[in-house]
Amino acid sequence: MRGFELSMNEKITINIIGEGTRKVEKGTTLQELSADLSRMLPIMLAKVDNELTELHRPLLFDCNVEFLDISDANGYRVYQRSISFLLIYAARKVLEHPRVVIAHSINKNYYCEFPDLDQPITKELLLDIEAVMLETVDKAFPIEKISLPIEMGLRLAKEMGLEDKAELLKYRRTSSVNFYKLDDTYNYFYGQMAPNTSYLKAFKLAIRSKGFLLQFPAASHDYELVEAAPHTKVSQIFEESKQWARILKVDTVGSLNSKLADIGEVIRVNEALHEKKIAYLADQIVQQNKRIVLIAGPSSSGKTTFAARLGVQLRVNSMQPHVISLDHYYLNRDQVPVDADGNYDLETIKAIDVPQINKDLTALLNGETVEIPTFNFLTAQREYKGHFLTLKPDSVIIMEGIHGLNSAIGVEVPCSDAFRIFISALTQINIDDHNRIPTTDTRLVRRIVRDFQFRGASADRTINMWPSVLRGEGKYIFPFQEEADAFFNSALVYEMCVLKQSVEPALFRISNDMPSYTEARRLIKFLDGFLGVTSELVPTNSILREFIGGSTFHA
Numbered sequence: 001m002r003g004f005e006l007s008m009n010e011k012i013t014i015n016i017i018g019e020g021t022r023k024v025e026k027g028t029t030l031q032e033l034s035a036d037l038s039r040m041l042p043i044m045l046a047k048v049d050n051e052l053t054e055l056h057r058p059l060l061f062d063c064n065v066e067f068l069d070i071s072d073a074n075g076y077r078v079y080q081r082s083i084s085f086l087l088i089y090a091a092r093k094v095l096e097h098p099r100v101v102i103a104h105s106i107n108k109n110y111y112c113e114f115p116d117l118d119q120p121i122t123k124e125l126l127l128d129i130e131a132v133m134l135e136t137v138d139k140a141f142p143i144e145k146i147s148l149p150i151e152m153g154l155r156l157a158k159e160m161g162l163e164d165k166a167e168l169l170k171y172r173r174t175s176s177v178n179f180y181k182l183d184d185t186y187n188y189f190y191g192q193m194a195p196n197t198s199y200l201k202a203f204k205l206a207i208r209s210k211g212f213l214l215q216f217p218a219a220s221h222d223y224e225l226v227e228a229a230p231h232t233k234v235s236q237i238f239e240e241s242k243q244w245a246r247i248l249k250v251d252t253v254g255s256l257n258s259k260l261a262d263i264g265e266v267i268r269v270n271e272a273l274h275e276k277k278i279a280y281l282a283d284q285i286v287q288q289n290k291r292i293v294l295i296a297g298p299s300s301s302g303k304t305t306f307a308a309r310l311g312v313q314l315r316v317n318s319m320q321p322h323v324i325s326l327d328h329y330y331l332n333r334d335q336v337p338v339d340a341d342g343n344y345d346l347e348t349i350k351a352i353d354v355p356q357i358n359k360d361l362t363a364l365l366n367g368e369t370v371e372i373p374t375f376n377f378l379t380a381q382r383e384y385k386g387h388f389l390t391l392k393p394d395s396v397i398i399m400e401g402i403h404g405l406n407s408a409i410g411v412e413v414p415c416s417d418a419f420r421i422f423i424s425a426l427t428q429i430n431i432d433d434h435n436r437i438p439t440t441d442t443r444l445v446r447r448i449v450r451d452f453q454f455r456g457a458s459a460d461r462t463i464n465m466w467p468s469v470l471r472g473e474g475k476y477i478f479p480f481q482e483e484a485d486a487f488f489n490s491a492l493v494y495e496m497c498v499l500k501q502s503v504e505p506a507l508f509r510i511s512n513d514m515p516s517y518t519e520a521r522r523l524i525k526f527l528d529g530f531l532g533v534t535s536e537l538v539p540t541n542s543i544l545r546e547f548i549g550g551s552t553f554h555a
Helices: 002-007 030-034 073-095 123-139 150-159 163-169 232-248 253-258 260-287 303-316 354-365 439-454 459-476 478-483 495-508 517-527
Strands: 011-016 020-025 043-048 051-053 063-069 101-106 109-113 143-149 176-182 185-187 204-208 211-215 292-296 320-325 374-376 381-383 395-400 418-424 486-489
Touching: 030 043, 030 063, 043 073, 051 517, 063 073, 073 109, 073 123, 073 176, 073 185, 073 211, 101 211, 101 232, 123 204, 143 150, 150 163, 150 176, 163 253, 232 260, 232 478, 232 486, 253 260, 260 303, 260 418, 260 486, 292 303, 303 320, 303 395, 303 418, 354 395, 418 478, 439 459, 439 495, 439 517, 459 478, 459 495, 459 517, 495 517
Parallel strands: 011 063, 292 395, 292 418, 320 395, 418 486
Antiparallel strands: 011 020, 043 051, 043 063, 101 109, 109 211, 143 176, 176 185, 204 211, 374 381
16 A cells, blocks of 8 residues: 555656646546646546546546547537436425436437426426526535445435336346435436536526426537527427337336347337338328428438338328439539538538439429439449339329438429428437437447448448538538428337347447547447347338348348
8 A cells, every 4th residue: 555655656647639748646637637728618528548537537647638528529418417417416406306307309408307296397496496506516516426236226226216227227237337426316327427516507497398408508509508499390209209108118228128028019019100100191191192202311310211111101092102312313423512621521412413303303293204313322423224204193202311301402392292201210218217318329320230231331430420420410401300291200119229239249349549439438338238139020121121131122
């Protein structure tokens, strides 16, 4: 022990990315090291030799350190997670042990509910909770990390009334679990936390629907708090997803794991819910006498399979669907604009031939014959191979692509002829009441699996290009989602149990010296909560087959 104390007086060399090299005493914490840095936004955690590390950790060896503020995705998650804990703590003080459910995300804010509250949520109630939160911020209460044997963690979860977490921990394969402590409140959170409550100065609570929004600083407004815009149609599809979860009796990862003995029934009912909704949409299209269906959605939402399944249901209604992918109207690669980094920007609508799309649509609706192109992704050239199309009285065009709802597409198509559908994978279950599964994680895992198995792309490559995909979606896809006539949620409650079998080998190939390492480790930790399920149980017409292979609709 004496030898260790003496060694703690040694100096170690810390290379702070973007700040230069410093000599500090061994045992200096990351929080102490960050105190001298001048940042506009609060620093929430650090990468130490590419490993995400909380600020309370001491530094014992020479290393590289990169501090992350809320402009970084990992730093922003810490901010959201820590304020969520602060909300739960304050709600306990005001309402005496309420059940708080962080249900889903709306434009980076969290929609929350008090499901056991026997009275409506009022503005006065939220102001009381907000006041306790602000008081706790001023007091700079520490958020302590406590490692416990799994048996003690289970007992603590039950004593704190966290039955959802107890259900989750039953299936944990490690011998220990980390809880966090804020004053007299203990809770389990998936991921890192801020060192104390003084880091959590910007938030707001606002009534929304049957619950309320926990609002965070917005990246789109220089991380200032702004009034949250209503997303009525998105909220409606989340409400539908909650109803589906109730039908399946699966709303958390723990409840899903508990049903694995009868997972076949979960899969069959979940797929039947998808088919019922697709049939309902087809009925609407026929009843409203629509001649063109425009489908849009972000990457890996399952647009291609959804379009094919919608076509089947339209045939049931005696219609003749013709599916056209907007991807086949990509400009030849040398005509595609480049982004700020000099890379081809395939996310912008300027990468596709909008005038030609509109010309072809107008001609088809006027009864003319049109030659539909095919895009050769190997040569990056558009080709015409004699695929001619003429619409008949019972024909319906289904046009799908990421820009399907953009107002520039079908600009001359009468509103009475068009039916617009937005599709995305909006997560129906959460890890537990307080730990969400971001919808972007569902889509990222899907894309890693598909790219790795069918496009020859490593998980490292997919993860590295994912931020560019998200930026493109924020600019060109999500702003048009409220223009949709209908929404379709392509998420399946069981899909992570299947996808983990394929994605984990790809993620484990990413080594510590690769930029995507921290994201890969985060995903591995996230997937660890799910028990595995064989892909053999997945129906061949499932949207999930678009990513794992074996689809009825794809070669």
